[in-house]
Amino acid sequence: xxxxxxxxxxxxxxxxxxxxxxxxxxxxxxxxxxxxxxxxxxxxxxxxxxxxxxxxxxxxxxxxxxxxxxxxxxxxxxxxxxxxxxxxxxxxxxxxxxxxxxxxxxxxxxxxxxxxxxxxxxxxxxxxxxxxxxxxxxxxxxxxxxxxxxxxxxxxxxxxxxxxxxxxxxxxxxxxxxxxxxxxxxxxxxxxxxxxxxxxxxxxxxxxxxxxx
Numbered sequence: 001x002x003x004x005x006x007x008x009x010x011x012x013x014x015x016x017x018x019x020x021x022x023x024x025x026x027x028x029x030x031x032x033x034x035x036x037x038x039x040x041x042x043x044x045x046x047x048x049x050x051x052x053x054x055x056x057x058x059x060x061x062x063x064x065x066x067x068x069x070x071x072x073x074x075x076x077x078x079x080x081x082x083x084x085x086x087x088x089x090x091x092x093x094x095x096x097x098x099x100x101x102x103x104x105x106x107x108x109x110x111x112x113x114x115x116x117x118x119x120x121x122x123x124x125x126x127x128x129x130x131x132x133x134x135x136x137x138x139x140x141x142x143x144x145x146x147x148x149x150x151x152x153x154x155x156x157x158x159x160x161x162x163x164x165x166x167x168x169x170x171x172x173x174x175x176x177x178x179x180x181x182x183x184x185x186x187x188x189x190x191x192x193x194x195x196x197x198x199x200x201x202x203x204x205x206x207x208x209x210x211x212x213x
Contacts, residue, residue, distance in 0.1 A: 003183055003200065003212065008176045011202050011212040016168055019207020025058065026168045026205040030179050032186065034159040035198035043191050046161065047154040050185050054174035055149045057167030062144045063103035065112050065120075065131070070140060074107075077141035085112055088119055096123040105147040106131045107140070128152065153182055168204050 012028070019026060037044045061080035064071065065088060074082050081103060083091075091099070099106075100123035108116045108131040116131050124130060134143060153163050165178040183200075190196040200212040 002180070002187065002194070005176050005180060007212050008179050008200075009172050011200075011210045012172050012175050012179070015202040015204060015207060015210040016172070018210065019168065019204030022204075022206050026207070027058075027164045028166045028168055028170070028175055029162050029203050029205070030165050030182060031162045031199075031201040031203065031209065032160060032183075032197055033199040033201070034155070034161075034190070034196050036192065037155075037159045037190070037196050039155045039157060039159050044155060044159065046186075046189060047152065048185055048189060049150050050153055050163075050182050051146055051150050052165065052178040053149075053181055054166065054170065054177050056151070056164065057170045060104040060148050060150075061102055062105050062107065062147050063099065064107045064134075064140065064144075065116055066107075066109040066134070066140075067112075070109055070134075070136060070138070073140045074144070077144045079140075079144055085115065088112070088115055091119050093123070096120050100124045100127050100129060103129070105129070105150070107134045107143055107147065108132065109134055109136055111136070128154070151182075153185060 063081040064074035064079045065083045066074060067085050071082050071084060096119060099120060106124060110133045113133050151163050153161060155161050163182055165182060166175045187193045201209040203209040
């Protein structure tokens with residue numbers, strides 16, 4: 001059964017109020033504590049991409065690895081960085097780490113995936129940023145817009161997950177819509193749906209956690 005949006009709003013409002021006063025724009029995070037889930041089991045290993053309906057609240061750097069027309073379209077669409085196959089060949093370990101740190105998402109033309117795996121994979125993998133395959137015929141502009149508003153929902157060592165649902169300058173209504181989208185995904189992916197969710201909490205980057213009651 002879905003969580004009452006009004007309960008999400010109450011907790012979000014409190015978290016925003018208790019976390020305000022910092023000198024930078026804070027991220028708003030949702031922490032979901034799971035029950036009866038072994039994060040080491042296949043069922044407990046979650047890694048899903050969610051498009052937040054109200055956006056991230058801040059710019060994400062979308063990088064594209066492609067050649068020719070697709071590369072030109074990516075530049076025109078405002079990609080943060082476009083890397084050609086020839087440029088890829090000259091990238092060393094230090095530069096690969098810099099790219100992995102700078103790019104939030106790396107979209108790769110499908111025929112270049114193996115090359116990207118060799119060159120950028122060792123840097124992207126530990127940062128939880130696997131490259132995203134992109135068909136040569138893809139609408140790269142639409143993909144860039146999509147991933148600018150996307151987050152990864154994943155479990156790690158513990159039976160819980162933390163995901164950014166926006167920034168503190170967004171409205172409570174928009175943050176609630178984003179949180180609801182993440183919860184809807186979890187409901188569809190967890191073995192027992194919402195029955196596997198024990199607690200839901202919100203916090204700003206530097207603020208205390210507030211539980212949804």
